[in-house]
Amino acid sequence: MPSMVKELIDPVAKRWLKEDIACLFDHAEAKILASLPLSRKGTRELSNTEAHTALWKSIWHLNVSPKLQSFVWRVCEGAMFDRQNLQQKHINIDDTCGVCGSEGESVMHLFFKCEFARAFWFASSLQLDTRKLRSATFDGCWTELMHLYGQDEHADLVLQWIAYGL
Numbered sequence: 001m002p003s004m005v006k007e008l009i010d011p012v013a014k015r016w017l018k019e020d021i022a023c024l025f026d027h028a029e030a031k032i033l034a035s036l037p038l039s040r041k042g043t044r045e046l047s048n049t050e051a052h053t054a055l056w057k058s059i060w061h062l063n064v065s066p067k068l069q070s071f072v073w074r075v076c077e078g079a080m081f082d083r084q085n086l087q088q089k090h091i092n093i094d095d096t097c098g099v100c101g102s103e104g105e106s107v108m109h110l111f112f113k114c115e116f117a118r119a120f121w122f123a124s125s126l127q128l129d130t131r132k133l134r135s136a137t138f139d140g141c142w143t144e145l146m147h148l149y150g151q152d153e154h155a156d157l158v159l160q161w162i163a164y165g166l
Contacts, residue, residue, distance in 0.1 A: 014038055055139055058146040064160045076139040080107050107138045 001024070002008055008017050008024075016034045025033060059072050074080060083095040083105035097105040100114050111117055112130040121128040126149060135141045145159070 008033075009038060051143070055143055058143065058150065062159065068160055072142065075107055075111075076142060078107075082107050082110055108136065108141070111138060112141055 002020070008020055009015070010017055015038065016036075018030070018034045021030045021033050024030075055076060056073075059069055059076070062069060062072075078085070083093055083098070085107075086093050087095050095104045097103060097109055097114055099110075099116050102115070103109060103113070109117075112121070112133060118130050121130050128145075128148075130141075133141045133144050135144055149159075
């Protein structure tokens, strides 16, 4: 019995293994499942990686509202609708940052690279210069922040203040 959905997908042909699905589900359910489209871009393996588990734990163990935890999780998963993301979804929109107007509005720009975001981080009690963060991705920067400030007893409150402020 498969324990993961990926075990019902042919990794080479990128198609459902309809015979396996038919053995596991009744006819109506199998038909619905086999009709679901699969991504042609490929997927990344998330369920078993140590880094993904550590990231997940760092988010869900924060002493902040579930709404903020969910927000950070969605941003890490690339589900934030910044202007560059909207353009990638073929929505005709100028991708220039609406705050500073100096470069494209990506998640990284919004939270760490925009001059206003940098000022906000530096004005916090963390006094963080976001230009010193090494990662090029939001989840990488989040992981760095957790390593730098995760043990700080006030880090949860500061991160909550920053997230709502940005």
